[in-house]
Amino acid sequence: MEGCVFCQIVAGEIPAKKEYEDEEMIVIPDKSPSAPIHLLFISKNHGEEFHKVDREKLSRMLDRVRAKAIELGTPYRVGLNGMGATLVADHLHIHLLGRVARDRVM
Numbered sequence: 001m002e003g004c005v006f007c008q009i010v011a012g013e014i015p016a017k018k019e020y021e022d023e024e025m026i027v028i029p030d031k032s033p034s035a036p037i038h039l040l041f042i043s044k045n046h047g048e049e050f051h052k053v054d055r056e057k058l059s060r061m062l063d064r065v066r067a068k069a070i071e072l073g074t075p076y077r078v079g080l081n082g083m084g085a086t087l088v089a090d091h092l093h094i095h096l097l098g099r100v101a102r103d104r105v106m
Contacts, residue, residue: 006091007046020068025061027068030095037072037098041065048092050080065096074098 008014010026019039020027030038041061043053050058069076076098 004046004091006042006093010042010044020064024057025064027064033097034095035097036100037074037076037096039068039096041094041096043092046091049090050092053092061094065094068096069098072098074100 005014009016009028016026016028016031018026018028023044025041025043027039027041030040041064043057043061048057065078069078076096079095079097081093081095
C-alpha cells in the first residue's frame with residue numbers, strides 16, 4: 001500500500017536487514033530500538049490488524065516470536081500494535097524486546 005513504511009520494507013523499496021522471512025512475515029531489527037534487542041515481526045499483508053487477522057496466522061507469527069525469544073535466551077517482552085496504536089503504520093507487527101542476560105549464579 002502506498003505510503004506504508006512496512007509495505008515498502010516488505011517490497012524491498014526500503015532496505016532492511018531481514019533476520020527471517022517466509023510467505024507470511026518478515027523479521028527485521030527496529031531502526032529506532034527501545035531495548036538492546038528490538039525485533040519487528042511484520043505481516044506481509046497490508047491492512048491486517050490484530051482485531052482482523054486470521055487466528056491461525058497470528059498463532060504462527062507468535063510461534064515465531066516465541067522461538068526467537070527462546071533462541072535469544074534473554075529477559076524479554078512482547079508488544080503487539082493494533083489499529084491507531086503506532087506512529088509508523090496501521091499494519092500488523094509484533095515487537096520483541098530483549099536485553100542482555102545477566103550472569104546467573106548457580
